[in-house]
Amino acid sequence: MNKVERRYVDFFEEHLEEISDKWVGRLHNLVSEHEATDTAVINDSQLKTEIEAFCSDFVRQMIFLESNHRDVMQWASRIVEIFEHHTFSLQQSVASLTYLRQILWDIMVDFSREKNENIEAAQLAEWGSYMNRSFDLLLHKVTVYTNQLNEEKMKAQETRISELSVPIIPLSKNVGVLPLIGTIDTYRASLIQRRGVEKSAELKLSHLVVDLSGVPIMDTMVANEIFQLMKILELSGIETVVTGIRPEIAQTTVNLGIDFENVKTFAHLHQAIHEIL
Secondary structure (H helix, E strand, O other): OOHHHHHHHHHHHHOHHHHHHHHHHHHHHHHHOOOOOOOOOOOHHHHHHHHHHHHHHHHHHHHHOOOHHHHHHHHHHHHHHHHHHOOOOHHHHHHHHHHHHHHHHHHHHHHHHHOOOOOOHHHHHHHHHHHHHHHHHHHHHHHHHHHHHHHHHHHHHHHHHHHHHOOOEEOOOOEEEEEEEOOOOHHHHHHHHHHHHHHHHHHOOOEEEEEEEEOOOOOHHHHHHHHHHHHHHHHOOOEEEEEOOOHHHHHHHHHHOOOOOOOOEEOOHHHHHHHHO
């Protein structure tokens, strides 16, 4: 590190608080303006500490010109964690990092002016080139990491929703109820079969009551999945009964040729529970 570089690092360190104040101020503007749809939770002191550490590290890497690709990967991962903790949207994250690049460039220009340093154009160009390459890569990685994080969240939510859409409620040590509500499509019908078998085995049930009182439409696909569920449970030693088949659904199933002759049914859930218990 030559004398000019050393003085620039010192100059930059002296302005870290100013940088963090400007950046956090911009974050507040992003939240109050219509530049993003999400509402972030801004912790000023924590964000200032994080960004000062990031900027100090960034400038030292810029002066030493070490492997910025590896470092940017690490910075991007950490920044995504910071923004995620403060519930920033991707749009807010990108806007704030773009503004940070401008702040750092302004500090570099101020140094060349205020200190009257004899900085060659090639030196400024080298620093500027490093900064632009790093921030371009940083913005790309932040976008990629944020999207990956959002996909993971969506998958977790889908899993949770799937579990809630096939709820087996234990009534006693060996008896459970599977209340089905709403329209059942192909995906959910398959899910009912799979989750019904898994949960019944997990709860060690001897009887499972499938309540259809909340199902508005019954077609051959839904009926077939329920029949398959009952057959699989029967082979596993679990007796299954069906309750709550509404008159309009019963009429539809007859018209469709769906045979409930060998299926044990009850008009109401409490009737089935009373007999089983």
